Amino acid sequence: MTTRKDILCIGAVLWDIIGRSASHMRQGSDVPGRITRLPGGVAMNIAMTLANFGMRPVLLGAIGRDPEGDELVAACAGLGMDITHLYRSEDLPTDRYMAVEGANGLIAAIADAHSLEAAGSKILRPLTDGRLGHAKAPFDGLVALDGNLTRSLLEEIAAAPAFARADLRVAPASPGKAERLMPFLAHGRALLYVNLEEAGLLCQADFSDSAEAAAGLLARGASRALVTDGSRPACDGGPEGLISLPPPEVLVTRVTGAGDTFMAAHIVAEAEGASRQEALSGALRAAARYVSGETAL
Template identity: 55%
Template sequence: MSRRPDILCIGAMLWDVIGRAPRRMAPGADVPGRIRHLPGGVALNVAVALARWGLAPAVLSAVGRDPEGCALVDEARRLGVLTDWLSRDTGLPTDCYMGIEDSQGLIAAIADAHGLEAAGAAILSPLAADLAGWSGPVVLDGNLTEDLLAEIARDPRLSGADLRVVPASPGKAERLEPLIAARRGSFYLNRLEAEILAGRTCPDAATAAEAVVARGAARVLVTDGPHPAAEAIVNGPTLTAAPPSVAVARVTGAGDCFLAAHLAAELARQPREAALRRAVDAAGAHVSGKDVP
């Protein structure tokens, strides 16, 4: 058994298949480019980034016992992620995500998370065993079903945990409603996701973050591509930070790097302003094709 982790990342652990073209693409376009096969899923992406910051993250997820699953677990371990508490007996193939990017960003994506959805609450079983009494940080991703997120919101095994919540995509943002209603967690959103949860359009990240706080969230961080990111909290000032100007080399995973850098900074007891600055810089470095630290 591995050493006790610093952080739990609960959600998707899968293979990313990312195709990227170096120019703008129109619907139906068939263009030359590059296709990469990478470890992915929000929970794993965040865990890998946290490991680069010197932390010991563990992933609670479902991974098949097929060759793809075995290779994924081996690669996650190589990258510094603790995998001892995975659910491996779903009977389904290892999950997969396929995305298409062009020079302007993400064009379209399909997430096949049937293994994670089928496993359901079984991925939480370590909380009643080796990880019982967990009171540290927990990253939750919106690839979990709405029913499971609602269950987590009231799960006594996580009542003392520091929840960090990310929707995974705009189409899954509404799954976070039970956590907002329970006033649990810090939320990491892009502006579109924040607008969905706020129920209205917003001109910038600061307005969007404040709108979600007004809905009941205690703390909300919102990114907005190349525009300033923001953090809003109950009964406190809203902060903003502009990301660095970079050439876009990739976009998938930028939000996960933002969350990981922000959480690592807070665990190092950096103040709000410094943590937000580290987060936008880390996301910018990822978009430019670099990994930090």
């Protein structure tokens, strides 16, 4: 059904509308800058980086049958994605994400992923109807899952036989949606990629650094957790122990998509046989290149 380099990317596939300015900003700021529109969403951002590394991402998400959706599907195909299994809705519009970034980082963002949430389990049909898997032969490859899905659907995935053999990698879409990943602590079958704030929300605790946060997630039931903390050291926590490494020092020119780049680079490194330390180091370097503007998704 799949090849060694296939990976399912499940979640938000939408248009990113990003306003960036070189000025420091605060509430009410009105400054010059640039506004761009490009394919985005957590699942899509991860898929784009995976494709750049030579993998073949298979997208599972919801896109409307509107002009914006047709344009987005064409863009995904042009970027090397397998779009065969996308759910195309007749009555739901294509989702969008809007963010404003200044020299002092992300100022504000709104994620409109209502169509993905409304589509619900329809996006997962290929995993049970024989196209990508079925009851007697569930999908047994890599899966990158984002937290834009509803909590009820994430609860279903955490316990579903369709994912029992998958190498499941999960990330929240934002700190505001981090608590949706609680089911993966209860079932302990996924590797969680979170930042320090998200780890604290999941554990309902305040952590001083990524190592403390990773240990906290493991204590709450996670099978493995990777915790980032901006320019401070990141930590990979698992049954074998904790590994902490600092990210390279770079000038930050953008932030939207950095976490997705980190996750994708880490997945690729481990798929190619890298050790835990090598994979963490490579992912930190990839994220640093991205935020510095050296590479694009």
